[in-house]
Amino acid sequence: MKNIRGIVFDLYGTLYDVHSVAAACNAFHPGRGREISVVWRQKQLEYTWLRSLMGDYADFEQLTREALVFTSGQLQLSLDDAALSALCAEYLRIAPYPEVPAALARLQAIGLPLAILSNGSANSIRSVVTASGLEQRFAHLISADSVRIFKPHDKVYQLAEQQMHCDRSELLFVSSNAWDASGARHFGYPVCWINRIGNTFDELGQSPDHIVQGLDQLADWLQTRQPAA
Numbered sequence: 001m002k003n004i005r006g007i008v009f010d011l012y013g014t015l016y017d018v019h020s021v022a023a024a025c026n027a028f029h030p031g032r033g034r035e036i037s038v039v040w041r042q043k044q045l046e047y048t049w050l051r052s053l054m055g056d057y058a059d060f061e062q063l064t065r066e067a068l069v070f071t072s073g074q075l076q077l078s079l080d081d082a083a084l085s086a087l088c089a090e091y092l093r094i095a096p097y098p099e100v101p102a103a104l105a106r107l108q109a110i111g112l113p114l115a116i117l118s119n120g121s122a123n124s125i126r127s128v129v130t131a132s133g134l135e136q137r138f139a140h141l142i143s144a145d146s147v148r149i150f151k152p153h154d155k156v157y158q159l160a161e162q163q164m165h166c167d168r169s170e171l172l173f174v175s176s177n178a179w180d181a182s183g184a185r186h187f188g189y190p191v192c193w194i195n196r197i198g199n200t201f202d203e204l205g206q207s208p209d210h211i212v213q214g215l216d217q218l219a220d221w222l223q224t225r226q227p228a229a
Helices: 018-028 033-054 060-074 081-093 100-110 122-131 154-164 178-187 215-225
Strands: 006-009 114-118 140-143 171-175 191-194 210-212
Touching: 006 154, 018 033, 018 081, 033 060, 060 081, 060 122, 081 122, 100 114, 100 215, 114 122, 114 154, 122 140, 140 154, 154 171, 154 178, 171 178, 171 215, 178 191, 191 215, 210 215
Parallel strands: 006 114, 006 171, 114 140, 171 191, 191 210
Antiparallel strands: none
């Protein structure tokens, strides 16, 4: 890898724990919060891929609600419109993983601009980082909304390269989602895969350049590669 001039993060499942919504789900259906969260997240992802393939774009907030409606039907839950709205609002304030706030501060101190590149809408991204008090860590919040298609399409990965005014080879892309890490690597980014729970990397013809178990390990690694600002 060349010297890194910036870091681009995925948001959902990488910096922020999508399953932090399980507690709110559990309040509506005790004992089923995690089950609801898992089905909801999987269908949310599937809808981004399917709508991209169909050329029928809808923003991430709409897909999140539609995925929850599906989940309610699939799991035979009782969720009225008010419950659906309340749970979707939880996606706007999901919690960062425990190591993330301190690790972002360390990475920012190195002097590298930090960005988020997400399938979330601009409103979703800003709401999440503001709710966690981490908005000052990021130089760029970049949404797939502007190209009306979702990752792993190249048009989305290209947005960070354009907005950060760096060649893709100079931007480290960081994701916990193996499909996303594969898409970014295919596009030409050097990639760090965060593998918190010992998953197997997807067989998509790509391999990450670096693997860590948490964002703190990425900070350790980069601090040995580049001098502090």
